Amino acid sequence: MAAPTLRRGTCGVVLAALLGTGLAACGDSGEIKKPDLVEGAEAGGKLTIGISYDEPGVGFKDGDDYSGFDVDTATYVAEALGVDDDDITWVRADPADREELLTSGQADLVVATYSITDERKQQVDFAGPYFVAHQDLLIRRNDTEITGPKTLHDRVLCSVTGTTSSEYVREHYKGDITLKEYPRYSACVEALLDGKVDAVTTDDLILAGYASEDRYRGKLKVVGDGFTDERYGIGVRKGDTALVAKVDAALKQYIDDGSWRAALDESVGGSGYDLPDPPTPGTA
Incomplete structure (x- = not known):
């Protein structure tokens, strides 16, 4: 499988309309650096x-x-673990499949907006966290009635099967909101544009990406009323404590050498998104 195109120190994807903010110029936040090997890692x-x-x-x-x-x-x-980018095999990790990818051995790591929860820890281990997002709502741009979860009474809300976002809605809004689930966020966004659902819910970072995509720009907006904290971790096969420790060491280096902020700035810095302070890896 082809290696990714890396973006080292360039102004990358602009995620406009995040939380209703305007565009800002891309800043000089440094580069994503070539990392040193962490303790116990070997090249190749x-x-x-x-x-x-x-x-x-x-x-x-x-x-x-x-x-x-x-x-x-x-x-x-x-x-940082000794694996060059052309020796990475990328596989699709849809939300409902993430635990299965790890428990079956189809993936060594899962890095896919993977919120750390006690329930998931029963099946997999986590390194991290490396980011904290907030659950929010994506709506059609001309919608002035939906301003947060409390204004979703008798509405149809879309999320993705197997996500903490779906679980939160089921737990807190039983009987008040009709929840429709799809396997992928792109299907929810298309349903929103087609008028089949009234809003899409997941993490603000994900929603902003859709709102700023060329084909959706000017049609959608993020409400900007985050109502949960989502701690992203890197999923590891259950019991592999040695790998968790190495990944945590890599994440600490990622944050300390400025690469974490550079990567965020490339992805979301141009949108006016207020970049958060980094969390502390090793506290998953």
């Missing part, structure tokens, strides 16, 4: 890594090119 390895294929700016496949913050994160971690 190979990895199969699960990523999202349909989340613009986060994890996106276009032909043989792979781009987004999660792709940059995965590539940096792999290189």
